[in-house]
Amino acid sequence: MTKFRRIAGALLLLGSLSLFGTEVEVLHWWTSGGEAKAVSELKNELNANGYTWKDFAVAGGNGSNAMTALKSRVMAGNPPAAAQVKGPSIQQWAELGVLANLDDVAKANNWDKLLPKQFQKIFKYKGHYVAVPVNVHKINWMWVNPAVFRKAGAQIPTTWAEFKVAADKIKKAGFIPVAQGGQPWQEATIFESIVLGIGGPTFYQKAMVDLDAKALGSDTMKKSFDTLRMIKSYTDKNAPGRDWNLATAMVYKGKAAMQFMGDWAKGEFSVAGKHVGTDYLAVDVPQTSGSYLFNIDSFIMFKQKDADKTKGQKELAKLILKNKFQTIFNVLKGSVPVIQGVPRAPFDDIALRSMDEINAAAYTHSLLPSLAHQMAVTDAIRGAVFDVITKFWNSDESSSDATKALVNAVQNEK
Amino acid sequence: MMKSKLKYLENSIPKFVVTPTFLIMIIFVYGFIMWNFVLSLTNSKLLPMYNFVGFKQYIELFGSSKWWLALENLFIFSSLFIASCIAIGLLLAIFIDQKIRFEGVFRTIYLYPMALSFIATGTIWQWMLNPGLGLQKFVVEMGFKNFTFDWLVDTKMAIYTIVIAAVWQSTGFVMILLLAGLRGINGEVINAAKIDGASMPKIYWKIIIPQLRPVFFSSIIILLHIAIKTFDLVVVMTKGGPGYSTILPSIFMYQYSFSRNKLAYGASSAMIMLLFVMIFVVPYLYNELRKR
Numbered sequence: 001m002t003k004f005r006r007i008a009g010a011l012l013l014l015g016s017l018s019l020f021g022t023e024v025e026v027l028h029w030w031t032s033g034g035e036a037k038a039v040s041e042l043k044n045e046l047n048a049n050g051y052t053w054k055d056f057a058v059a060g061g062n063g064s065n066a067m068t069a070l071k072s073r074v075m076a077g078n079p080p081a082a083a084q085v086k087g088p089s090i091q092q093w094a095e096l097g098v099l100a101n102l103d104d105v106a107k108a109n110n111w112d113k114l115l116p117k118q119f120q121k122i123f124k125y126k127g128h129y130v131a132v133p134v135n136v137h138k139i140n141w142m143w144v145n146p147a148v149f150r151k152a153g154a155q156i157p158t159t160w161a162e163f164k165v166a167a168d169k170i171k172k173a174g175f176i177p178v179a180q181g182g183q184p185w186q187e188a189t190i191f192e193s194i195v196l197g198i199g200g201p202t203f204y205q206k207a208m209v210d211l212d213a214k215a216l217g218s219d220t221m222k223k224s225f226d227t228l229r230m231i232k233s234y235t236d237k238n239a240p241g242r243d244w245n246l247a248t249a250m251v252y253k254g255k256a257a258m259q260f261m262g263d264w265a266k267g268e269f270s271v272a273g274k275h276v277g278t279d280y281l282a283v284d285v286p287q288t289s290g291s292y293l294f295n296i297d298s299f300i301m302f303k304q305k306d307a308d309k310t311k312g313q314k315e316l317a318k319l320i321l322k323n324k325f326q327t328i329f330n331v332l333k334g335s336v337p338v339i340q341g342v343p344r345a346p347f348d349d350i351a352l353r354s355m356d357e358i359n360a361a362a363y364t365h366s367l368l369p370s371l372a373h374q375m376a377v378t379d380a381i382r383g384a385v386f387d388v389i390t391k392f393w394n395s396d397e398s399s400s401d402a403t404k405a406l407v408n409a410v411q412n413e414k
Numbered sequence: 415m416m417k418s419k420l421k422y423l424e425n426s427i428p429k430f431v432v433t434p435t436f437l438i439m440i441i442f443v444y445g446f447i448m449w450n451f452v453l454s455l456t457n458s459k460l461l462p463m464y465n466f467v468g469f470k471q472y473i474e475l476f477g478s479s480k481w482w483l484a485l486e487n488l489f490i491f492s493s494l495f496i497a498s499c500i501a502i503g504l505l506l507a508i509f510i511d512q513k514i515r516f517e518g519v520f521r522t523i524y525l526y527p528m529a530l531s532f533i534a535t536g537t538i539w540q541w542m543l544n545p546g547l548g549l550q551k552f553v554v555e556m557g558f559k560n561f562t563f564d565w566l567v568d569t570k571m572a573i574y575t576i577v578i579a580a581v582w583q584s585t586g587f588v589m590i591l592l593l594a595g596l597r598g599i600n601g602e603v604i605n606a607a608k609i610d611g612a613s614m615p616k617i618y619w620k621i622i623i624p625q626l627r628p629v630f631f632s633s634i635i636i637l638l639h640i641a642i643k644t645f646d647l648v649v650v651m652t653k654g655g656p657g658y659s660t661i662l663p664s665i666f667m668y669q670y671s672f673s674r675n676k677l678a679y680g681a682s683s684a685m686i687m688l689l690f691v692m693i694f695v696v697p698y699l700y701n702e703l704r705k706r
Binding site for chain 1 (some may be wrong): 459461474546656657658669670672673676
């Protein structure tokens with residue numbers, strides 16, 4: 001009976017909130033497991049501050065379904081208050097003149113101080129804030145099953161030469177050296193880490209972010225393709241089409257030794273009841289120590305006709321970059337806070353290392369946007385690069401042909 | 415007076431009833447086709463814009479090797495899909511028509527795949543054809559160590575696995591259509607042919623199958639539009655992969671319009687798809703309908 005009363009009370013409270021608070025409509029595609037839990041935290045925060053979160057969740061298609069919904073709403077002149085949009089797409093939306101200026105919230109809450117410089121420029125259009133970052137994922141992780149390495153008598157590699165030695169031993173011992181999901185974005189995820197490792201941060205910036213034709217067609221790029229080919233020879237034949245989490249499962253089940261994946265893989269290990277340090281390790285992709293490829297989720301805010309809604313929207317922006325939300329959200333999602341100075345206690349070791357690396361890399365210009373995860377270039381160019389990489393991966397094209405194809409593909413889309 | 419009013423009403427009611435549907439069709443089908451065509455002449459990226467660039471998108475489209483691959487795949491897929499469905503469907507229909515026992519049971523079994531969506535069909539076949547999970551693993555574990563059937567992960571063969579799944583799904587439907595056709599054929603003609611000493615295969619080939627022409631016609635039209643529309647089956651089975659080796663025009667269109675923000679480019683590929691449907695279907699429709 002008391003339980004019933006409590007539920008009834010909660011429902012009443014919810015009802016009254018939605019009666020009195022101004023609605024803030026938020027479009028997102030965080031609909032699964034930990035993500036959904038994490039986003040409901042934001043909802044609670046906003047509701048507790050006197051507004052009403054109106055959920056506009058569109059699942060599926062890695063966000064492309066949500067984008068389709070967003071486009072039709074914007075065209076109809078009725079955009080939501082906020083929408084989950086990241087990377088250079090923010091600039092594309094800003095060019096259309098539909099985004100709200102968040103400079104007053106930013107100033108009042110000191111965003112310029114809180115956010116590393118390399119992050120700031122992504123969320124600013126012509127010097128004004130138009131988007132709010134939520135979290136940071138690190139891409140250049142390598143997930144390792146130490147038991148497989150022990151059984152094969154191999155060392156965990158820190159360079160590609162060591163990688164080859166280790167992978168040969170692992171293969172000989174009857175394991176799959178690299179668990180790979182054969183989907184274009186996963187192939188690109190490996191490739192960008194290789195480019196970063198072989199070319200270094202300056203080269204990565206030039207080739208993958210500035211799309212400099214000389215860098216794209218260079219010998220360094222060719223060598224990166226060679227390395228990608230070498231890694232492919234250590235994957236199993238059944239990789240095509242495999243989802244990334246199934247590849248992670250191959251690692252924790254002891255079938256495979258390594259996987260190259262962003263830090264969301266951590267969630268798969270912990271769901272399977274595995275412990276970091278004993279059951280699995282997270283190390284940097286060979287040759288990328290000290291560099292940090294980031295993937296940041298963010299919300300863009302649309303101009304609203306109703307002044308109350310604008311207020312609600314700014315409240316949302318403010319809450320997102322507060323320590324409280326950054327902590328709760330990122331612990332649930334498995335990412336790390338985008339702002340500096342968040343209390344460290346609630347985070348696990350991998351997250352803490354990631355946070356320290358952001359701090360360190362921010363001062364050495366080795367904090368770089370991920371191309372595979374929509375942070376570096378427009379979706380059209382990203383797609384063209386994906387086509388080149390996946391064609392190379394799934395055929396016996398030579399590295400020099402792939403390098404030429406890459407230069408052409410980027411040139412056509414520019 | 416009253417009577418003529420009633421008569422007028424009687425004559426015009428069908429028009430009144432049909433008009434809304436007709437208007438809706440004009441706007442939402444032909445109007446939007448026109449809009450799509452207009453879009454394909456612009457340089458729209460994220461949202462529709464009306465900065466016209468002529469046929470630039472079409473030129474770029476036909477310069478893309480990926481688009482040519484999509485067309486080639488569509489050709490392989492639709493020709494094999496239609497031919498196999500008709501051939502196997504006809505064979506099954508003829509077998510079932512032999513007054514066999516439990517006909518209803520067999521009919522249901524063969525028709526049943528049609529009750530599944532392409533999503534379910536694709537998922538099942540993706541598991542069965544996955545070398546590490548399905549058929550290949552099963553046969554190897556039975557003791558045939560050298561057995562391989564890895565078309566699904568083979569860049570050159572993957573498109574044929576899509577054909578297999580699609581044929582499995584749609585053959586039963588063609589069988590039912592043809593069976594209905596067979597049942598409609600006058601038995602006396604067949605008996606007369608038997609008396610004249612014609613063999614059964616000859617009777618089928620010379621008398622029965624030619625009479626099924628309208629049924630073949632309907633089947634081909636239905637199968638062809640399924641083939642050109644195929645999208646979900648590929649998305650579930652191969653996601654267009656390995657690489658983009660199983661890409662079809664429909665997937666190409668979706669990818670460029672919605673996930674790569676090249677709306678005008680996607681629109682141009684949609685127009686070409688429409689053109690294909692018209693090139694193949696319209697003359698066929700015209701030819702077949704004129705004969706009646």
